[in-house]
Ligand code: FES
């Protein structure tokens with residue numbers, strides 16, 4: 122195999138014009154002077170600017186602003202002077218991970234950081250008060266802080282945080298600072314504006330794909346189209362003379378990259394490059410074969426146990442009526458708006474990367490491993506993500522960028538995936554099927570319920586060491602005993618026949634709750650219908666043991682006016698769920714034309730995330746969850762033919778657009794006492810609420826997604 | 837090997853300034869903006885006219901720059917997100933700020949350019965006008981805020 126074609130050393134800057142920007146940009150605009158680090162979470166400048174350190178990643182979900190609110194409130198900072206800035210992964214690593222976990226997924230950004238970032242804010246506040254007390258020679262207890270000013274109540278003396286920061290930074294960090302009670306919160310719970318908006322309105326926000334560095338070259342990549350295939354050879358000479366082309370390189374054993382002055386030149390040459398692949402026996406896999414594989418799991422004798430209560434067989438035997446239905450959801454690509462990309466430079470045994478990542482630690486580790494260098498020899502520049510949805514937790518693109526850069530030492534290389542590469546080499550939402558069986562007694566009460574899942578396992582694919590006795594706990598998300606809303610059903614069995622394929626699978630906004638909730642909430646609707654009961658009343662009756670689920674269900678029903686008359690031809694559907702620490706429910710109002718055009722007139726969606734950091738951002742996540750969830754419901758499907766993905770771009774993988782987006786009314790009902798996630802829970806109830814409304818409108822149960830295959834389309 | 841059609845210096849008028857670029861005629865304007873000129877506010881999302889992330893104004897009309905060959909631009913005036921206003925004060929930008937529209941923000945250059953072109957044509961767009969004009973994809977699902985912000989931008993523009 123040709124390793125590299127040594128082309129001349131023509132050298133010019135990728136850009137010498139307006140767009141070139143120097144290293145060390147910060148979020149937001151860099152502060153000239155460094156301030157004092159008061160504790161580890163806040164850096165306070167003489168002009169009172171407070172820079173809150175952020176270890177998680179901002180991908181649109183608002184975590185950056187939310188985390189800053191948590192710190193700033195406990196710090197009693199003046200919110201108008203608060204900024205946010207990422208912690209560099211290598212600095213976190215070098216400082217024994219004082220800023221904690223950097224991974225940003227599973228709606229954990231806030232809820233898994235809340236305790237220590239609040240404590241960090243409170244500690245800094247105590248240090249500032251102590252510094253003031255020492256200056257005034259008074260007791261700290263006589264001083265109080267508010268809006269970035271410490272006041273001595275007896276004398277009325279005041280000092281700004283900017284005046285105290287240097288002295289405060291030298292004090293010991295209190296280990297157990299006193300946190301505010303919820304009643305004392307001033308910034309937490311407020312719908313303050315995001316900190317990262319202005320740059321996104323003018324083109325000034327630099328995403329990873331926008332990085333331009335002196336001497337930078339650009340790379341386009343082609344990966345084996347067949348999953349599990351290998352690169353055999355390529356004919357570099359055929360493209361060597363094309364404009365801008367510098368190198369043609371193998372990347373790992375399954376991809377080839379063209380490196381050129383411009384990405385457009387690299388992509389153009391890559392398309393002209395003759396490449397031979399070895400399908401390695403994987404070239405026959407198809408969606409039809411995968412469907413048969415999964416169907417075999419629905420009645421298999423062996424299955425991993427999710428949860429069990431009572432005696433399923435006895436419960437079914439005692440039933441007056443049995444209801445059975447099989448549901449299924451396909452593979453789904455994330456299709457973040459910004460395609461996968463990473464810029465890497467390998468020089469003098471050190472690696473530097475510029476990356477959009479949901480996990481700064483994982484990017485650091487991937488770059489070190491691919492570069493063959495120590496963790497301490499890697500520098501990671503984190504940039505805001507143009508979408509994540511779980512995709513950017515994986516670091517395949519980071520690894521590739523470093524592997525390419527290592528072959529072109531000294532030059533920064535920006536690797537950008539085409540949309541087609543992005544869509545066909547994803548870690549897809551796993552394909553699953555569910556056979557649902559239930560018994561009803563003569564009064565329509567549920568005597569028994571069996572949910573049998575069959576399908577691919579994320580944990581088995583990504584981290585088999587996290588399997589528990591061969592069982593993937595993530596497969597049951599939303600259905601564990603402490604999550605499931607229908608624990609009043611006396612006889613219950615939930616199990617999973619794992620049926621894996623060689624299609625890469627991964628975390629996809631809301632997995633596996635979003636597949637499971639379609640199965641469960643549509644099937645509960647089927648049971649309500651079989652029992653001749655109202656879908657809301659039927660659910661309420663099953664929630665005796667789940668008061669928090671019930672409260673959210675009731676909140677949504679009330680706001681939606683459940684049971685009240687609707688315009689002719691409009692019908693309602695309802696769904697509820699618990700996942701990622703939050704309770705959610707939704708009502709959809711839908712009409713369906715004779716031809717199958719589905720108009721979603723209105724969505725009402727309720728959430729109980731315990732405490733709310735920023736209601737505006739919670740509402741934004743609820744709206745976004747409907748856009749993402751309904752895109753999947755109406756259109757979303759990635760199909761396998763000849764061992765590879767068929768859909769390559771947004772023409773064949775359609776996304777919901779403005780005209781199809783329903784009105785969404787958010788009902789936020791925080792019951793307090795816990796911190797739940799908000800980025801993902803709601804996506805689970807979006808499809809089943811609409812599906813149940815479609816049933817109410819048409820009498821038709823759609824059990825296999827997406828709707829486009831079942832004669833329904835957005836009006 | 838070079839199937840790059842015509843070749844030579846091309847003069848482009850972008851945001852009121854002239855730029856000389858040495859790019860083959862069939863290079864998409866999107867990549868000329870991003871790579872030859874270094875203006876990265878205009879985004880790549882699909883390359884096939886589906887997503888609208890690459891939207892710019894060509895003589896005041898919104899167009900998808902991934903579909904325009906740079907050799908076809910001629911003397912047309914190009915406006916990109918960087919040139920929509922000198923300081924982010926275009927009514928659309930102000931309205932976007934007021935509604936905190938962006939989530940990840942990656943689609944927003946395109947959304948803003950599409951909205952600005954719509955308002956230039958129809959100062960008081962109806963919801964139906966918005967549905968028709970705003971076909972850009974937003975994966976984060978900011979559509980309802982985009983809609984509300986367009987109505988606000990119409991109000992703001994009406995006030996000056
Ligand atoms: S990049 Fe031009 S429409 Fe998507």
Ligand code: FES
Nearest residue numbers: 940941974975976
């Ligand atoms: S804001 Fe993220 S794609 Fe639109």
